[in-house]
Amino acid sequence: MKRLLRFEFRQNSYILLENEKTVFSINARDLKFNALQFYKGVYSEKGISTNIEIENRVDDSDKTGKYVFVWLLEIVQAISEALPEENSDSEDITPSEKNSEESLPSKIIPLFEFAACAGDGFFNNDTIPHTDYSTDVIEADYAVTIAGHSMEPTIQDGAVVLVKKVDCLEHNEIGIFIVDGSIMCKRYVKKGRGVLLCPDNQSGEYSSIKTSLVSSCILQGKVLGV
Structure with a gap:
């Protein structure tokens, strides 16, 4: 219930x-x-x-x-x-339905450490060290262990985020970016005719980045969740 x-x-x-x-x-x-x-x-x-x-x-x-x-x-x-429902209507579930639930599709994706992902792009680079990561989020193409507090409280330091390769983001979506060779996780915000990469941390320690003022900004993917 x-x-x-x-x-x-x-x-x-x-x-x-x-x-x-x-x-x-x-x-x-x-x-x-x-x-x-x-x-x-x-x-x-x-x-x-x-x-x-x-x-x-x-x-x-x-x-x-x-x-x-x-x-x-x-x-x-x-x-x-x-923690699935222990008191759900389990008696109404047929054996075939139960087997179907127990065999949810999963996939193995590469898990990258945040600090190792600088440069001009990493998810297509086999030389970047990574470990295998199992997930049932079929859309995810890779995962990244976040380092830093700029996206708190939405994403905590040390959290693993699932990422999907995309060519563009919608307003207010979170993405992984390479900005002038530095890896960062930021919120994609359209403001007027420009675009800002914004932190969720409102402490004042982190500032937004105007993409028009940087030499290179490469979108690595869309963050699907933690």
């Missing part, structure tokens, strides 16, 4: 509510994510459903709130995929 949680901003905190009860909160000043607190608040009750829908009640003008909301969505989706 699907659970409905609400995402709101109250008293300088971003909170998740279920049946009007706060199950998790993040202080807006430091945005520190307490994984144990999150799990205890959202999932600790025995037999509780992992099928969750989050309703966003934060103002659209709150960019930080938007990023936190997307981040929480990705977390609950990942947990839902890792």
Whole structure:
């Protein structure tokens, strides 16, 4: 059974509510994510459903709130995929359907370390060191281990992102780029007639890059997820 949680901003905190009860909160000043607190608040009750829908009640003008909301969505989706419903209608599933679920398609893709990916491009270069990585996201062409905090809270330092080779991105999608020989993960933002590569980290430590002001900007692919 699907659970409905609400995402709101109250008293300088971003909170998740279920049946009007706060199950998790993040202080807006430091945005520190307490994984144990999150799990205890959202999932600790025995037999509780992992099928969750989050309703966003934060103002659209709150960019930080938007990023936190997307981040929480990705977390609950990942947990839902890792911990399938134990109390779902398993008795209604036929053996053939169960076998079909257990044999979901998967593929092996190369996993690159972020620091090793500089230059003029890497996903077609067999000389770049990489390891095999198994995923059931069939669209993914390769994976990259992110290094740095510029895309937090959306993408954490050390996270593995799945990437699809594409020729272009839509506004506000996240991509992997080689900019003047340096590898970076940034959000693709169209502004007027120009394009910015923007960090999600709003701490002020990271700045956006105008593609018109760099010598070379090569799109390596679209980030499908963490």
